[in-house]
Amino acid sequence: AWKKHSAQGFTTKEQFEDETVRHVETTLARSLFNCDELAAYSGASLAFRDRLVIEWNKTQQRQTFADQKRVYYLSLEFLMGRALDNAMLNVGLKDVARAGLKDLGFRIEDVISQEHDAALGNGGLGRLAACFLDSMATLNYPAWGYGLRYRYGIFKQEIVDGYQVEVPDYWLDFNPWEFPRHDITVDIQFYGHVSRHQDEDGKNVAVWEGGEIVDAVAYDVPIPGFQTPTTNNLRLWSSKASKGEFDFQKFNSGDYEASVGDQQRAETISAVLYPNDNLERGKELRLKQQYFWCAASLYDIVRRFKKSKKAWSAFPDMVAIQLNDTHPTLAIVELQRILVDLEGLDWVEAWGIVQNTFSYANHTVMPEALEKWSVPVMQNLLPRHLQIIYEVNSQFLQMVEKQFPKDRDMLRRVSIIEESQPKMVRMAYLATIGSHKVNGVAELHSDLIKSTIFKDFVEIYGPDKFTNVTNGITPRRWLHQANPRLSELIASKLGGYEFLTDLTKLNKLEHFLDDKDFKKEWQEIKYANKVRLAQHIVNTTGVRVNPKALFDIQVKRIHEYKRQQLNILGVIHRYLTIKAMSAEERKKLAPRVSIFGGKAAPGYWMAKTVIHLVCSVGEVVNNDKDVGDLLKVVYIEDYNVSKAEIITPASDISEHISTAGTEASGTSNMKFVLNGGLIIGTCDGANIEITREVGESNIFLFGNLAEDVEDLRHAHNYGSFKLDPDLAKVFDAIKDGAFGDANRFTALCSSITDHGDYYLVSDDFNSYIKTHALVDEAYKDQDAWLEKCITSVSRMGFFSSDRCIQEYAEMIWNVEPLVPEQRN
Numbered sequence: 001a002w003k004k005h006s007a008q009g010f011t012t013k014e015q016f017e018d019e020t021v022r023h024v025e026t027t028l029a030r031s032l033f034n035c036d037e038l039a040a041y042s043g044a045s046l047a048f049r050d051r052l053v054i055e056w057n058k059t060q061q062r063q064t065f066a067d068q069k070r071v072y073y074l075s076l077e078f079l080m081g082r083a084l085d086n087a088m089l090n091v092g093l094k095d096v097a098r099a100g101l102k103d104l105g106f107r108i109e110d111v112i113s114q115e116h117d118a119a120l121g122n123g124g125l126g127r128l129a130a131c132f133l134d135s136m137a138t139l140n141y142p143a144w145g146y147g148l149r150y151r152y153g154i155f156k157q158e159i160v161d162g163y164q165v166e167v168p169d170y171w172l173d174f175n176p177w178e179f180p181r182h183d184i185t186v187d188i189q190f191y192g193h194v195s196r197h198q199d200e201d202g203k204n205v206a207v208w209e210g211g212e213i214v215d216a217v218a219y220d221v222p223i224p225g226f227q228t229p230t231t232n233n234l235r236l237w238s239s240k241a242s243k244g245e246f247d248f249q250k251f252n253s254g255d256y257e258a259s260v261g262d263q264q265r266a267e268t269i270s271a272v273l274y275p276n277d278n279l280e281r282g283k284e285l286r287l288k289q290q291y292f293w294c295a296a297s298l299y300d301i302v303r304r305f306k307k308s309k310k311a312w313s314a315f316p317d318m319v320a321i322q323l324n325d326t327h328p329t330l331a332i333v334e335l336q337r338i339l340v341d342l343e344g345l346d347w348v349e350a351w352g353i354v355q356n357t358f359s360y361a362n363h364t365v366m367p368e369a370l371e372k373w374s375v376p377v378m379q380n381l382l383p384r385h386l387q388i389i390y391e392v393n394s395q396f397l398q399m400v401e402k403q404f405p406k407d408r409d410m411l412r413r414v415s416i417i418e419e420s421q422p423k424m425v426r427m428a429y430l431a432t433i434g435s436h437k438v439n440g441v442a443e444l445h446s447d448l449i450k451s452t453i454f455k456d457f458v459e460i461y462g463p464d465k466f467t468n469v470t471n472g473i474t475p476r477r478w479l480h481q482a483n484p485r486l487s488e489l490i491a492s493k494l495g496g497y498e499f500l501t502d503l504t505k506l507n508k509l510e511h512f513l514d515d516k517d518f519k520k521e522w523q524e525i526k527y528a529n530k531v532r533l534a535q536h537i538v539n540t541t542g543v544r545v546n547p548k549a550l551f552d553i554q555v556k557r558i559h560e561y562k563r564q565q566l567n568i569l570g571v572i573h574r575y576l577t578i579k580a581m582s583a584e585e586r587k588k589l590a591p592r593v594s595i596f597g598g599k600a601a602p603g604y605w606m607a608k609t610v611i612h613l614v615c616s617v618g619e620v621v622n623n624d625k626d627v628g629d630l631l632k633v634v635y636i637e638d639y640n641v642s643k644a645e646i647i648t649p650a651s652d653i654s655e656h657i658s659t660a661g662t663e664a665s666g667t668s669n670m671k672f673v674l675n676g677g678l679i680i681g682t683c684d685g686a687n688i689e690i691t692r693e694v695g696e697s698n699i700f701l702f703g704n705l706a707e708d709v710e711d712l713r714h715a716h717n718y719g720s721f722k723l724d725p726d727l728a729k730v731f732d733a734i735k736d737g738a739f740g741d742a743n744r745f746t747a748l749c750s751s752i753t754d755h756g757d758y759y760l761v762s763d764d765f766n767s768y769i770k771t772h773a774l775v776d777e778a779y780k781d782q783d784a785w786l787e788k789c790i791t792s793v794s795r796m797g798f799f800s801s802d803r804c805i806q807e808y809a810e811m812i813w814n815v816e817p818l819v820p821e822q823r824n
């Protein structure tokens with residue numbers, strides 16, 4: 001009987017139309033007469049959502065009965081972008097939807113673009129989490145994501161008079177992709193104090209009492225795999241005043257405002273995503289967010305485990321918890337608290353369970369991005385957790401003391417507590433001590449963490465605790481969805497779309513390097529993608545760019561270590577060179593469009609100055625009649641996931657030019673190459689592995705190596721700093737006011753000329769300029785260029801996030817896929 005009644009999804013165009021119309025008319029209560037694109041988006045989304053939900057329920061049921069280990073991916077950021085297009089492709093019904101929407105009078109692209117990006121992340125780390133969810137579902141891993149349901153995601157960026165202005169991103173007006181679970185709420189405690197009690201067995205137990213309670217309410221988002229029935233769950237927690245807490249006393253006594261105030265304070269916890277990327281600010285509210293989310297997630301995980309009635313010792317056989325950077329480190333402490341204080345396990349046994357459950361991925365070596373929380377702040381907010389941290393530390397230091405009895409300084413160096421004023425809790429150390437594996441995200445980065453921040457820990461635990469898992473990207477979104485024509489062309493040559501789930505299959509493309517028609521079509525697709533981007537640029541900035549010009553793109557968060565300043569100073573150098581050329585010389589030059597995009601953290605003044613310099617240079621260059629099409633400089637406002645889907649397929653060359661040793665991996669480098677663009681880059685992060693895969697002749701590398709950076713910095717500070725002569729001319733032009741009031745750029749220039757040039761802009765400038773000249777040369781031979789592009793794409797198989805997830809599953813999580821039985 002159940003089988004007969006269980007819901008079925010649409011499969012035909014007519015059914016899709018019926019479902020869409022039904023949702024518009026009944027769920028949304030709108031008449032078809034005024035069904036605009038937004039209503040069509042809403043109706044179509046609800047129709048697809050129904051389909052996902054059916055598989056989602058089945059998947060959850062399957063996972064519950066399977067009785068096997070699950071992965072829990074804890075991340076403060078999930079930069080998902082849009083869901084409808086992804087859902088259409090994953091269930092394999094985009095063509096059906098396109099035809100159905102056409103019948104209803106809509107273009108599918110217009111409908112898809114109605115959706116507001118889910119922008120619950122800053123940049124690479126958050127987007128990596130989203131790619132991982134896609135791969136875990138596609139590979140049928142029983143996996144859950146846990147995060148926060150921010151009311152405001154990353155701010156919207158407007159460029160006003162050449163300056164960044166931040167606008168709040170309120171995105172929840174209509175979100176068909178989330179399901180509130182008001183029945184799943186968890187009480188989360190803050191503040192209060194710890195007392196000691198004797199339990200029935202006479203054991204001394206810690207009791208955390210008093211303080212305040214906030215409710216965590218679950219919101220679930222379905223994560224469909226690509227053409228598999230597995231539909232996993234992303235659970236996002238939202239904060240709400242606790243019913244028990246809501247002060248009815250105040251309410252009744254007429255102090256209505258104060259009582260609503262309490263409510264708002266509770267809701268503040270999940271209100272806003274912190275907009276800093278790789279820049280730690282130590283705000284108490286952020287610590288509150290972290291604990292709120294860790295505690296709710298662990299409560300949920302532990303509750304699910306307890307239903308199995310297994311012994312606690314089996315916990316790590318059923319549960320793997322992956323920490324996306326140190327942001328969820330409190331989960332380690334919280335599990336120890338649950339096991340010892342609430343479940344009565346012995347400390348040592350509990351700690352063994354904790355260590356076997358957790359693993360930690362590090363995403364940075366830069367000191368300014370490492371999380372440290374002040375001991376007094378933590379004492380006040382989480383008194384019991386601080387005690388546990390001290391106990392973990394004391395036992396750890398005793399172990400180290402036994403192992404290295406003569407090395408007193410070692411104890412100071414590796415202590416979780418930094419003896420500063422105030423004392424600080426070093427979260428990366430706590431995460432390392434509480435995990436069984438620690439990984440970096442690209443080979444160079446994984447080597448660097450072993451020789452820098454975790455050097456002592458390698459001595460203590462041995463090298464096997466530390467490993468590498470090079471990042472990857474999902475080819476579904478970043479090739480098939482963003483570049484459908486290229487995906488289709490590749491499929492036509494490879495005889496199907498298997499490459500989308502086994503990206504190494506791309507290597508067969510090398511057989512077609514002599515296929516004229518194939519190459520011609522490839523080139524036409526690139527050109528069409530550039531035309532589309534040019535259209536976006538003229539629509540949004542008013543600047544007309546020539547799609548035949550070389551498109552040179554740098555889009556990512558603005559940060560000094562990523563060196564957008566190097567790029568724009570290089571552009572100025574190009575401009576000055578053009579100005580000095582004769583008309584004859586100019587004719588030989590390949591036209592260029594320099595495209596920038598990315599957000600600056602609102603409090604990062606230097607990053608904002610870089611944006612302003614780019615815009616000011618654009619203002620001058622784009623209106624200079626001498627220059628014409630030879631050079632255009634544009635700033636694309638509000639770079640986000642859906643803009644990336646337009647920008648990435650349109651590059652000829654993209655810039656990944658961080659100071660060597662600073663960019664842990666980078667992932668947009670992979671996206672650009674996968675879409676048939678070449679890259680100019682430093683020997684940093686995953687650029688190194690990309691070079692190994694595509695071959696040195698297919699990438700433009702420049703600059704100093706990571707191993708030399710320290711010496712160069714030392715020389716700047718203690719030797720004599722010598723400014724690169726070409727760069728000096730660039731600074732002279734800026735100081736002469738060539739790009740408006742020079743005072744606005746004084747600090748930017750002097751960070752290089754007078755304050756140590758920490759990011760080695762001057763040291764790398766000459767090499768950068770010369771390498772760009774090589775790019776110009778190479779681009780002149782379009783045939784050879786095309787061959788580089790196709791060869792590179794064919795060698796990108798390694799960078800699928802599927803490969804990456806398989807490595808985590810085998811080396812770190814020890815989980816198996818749960819493949820559903822074949823249906824007939």
Ligand code: 26Y
Pocket residue numbers: 122123124125126128276277278279280281363364369370371441471663664665666667685
């Ligand atoms: C502590 C807090 C302020 C903080 C917030 C966000 C610290 C760091 C971050 C975000 C870091 C991030 O996005 N890191 C990037 O992770 C990518 C995925 O591994 C890497 O590819 C990229 O190189 C790295 O910068």
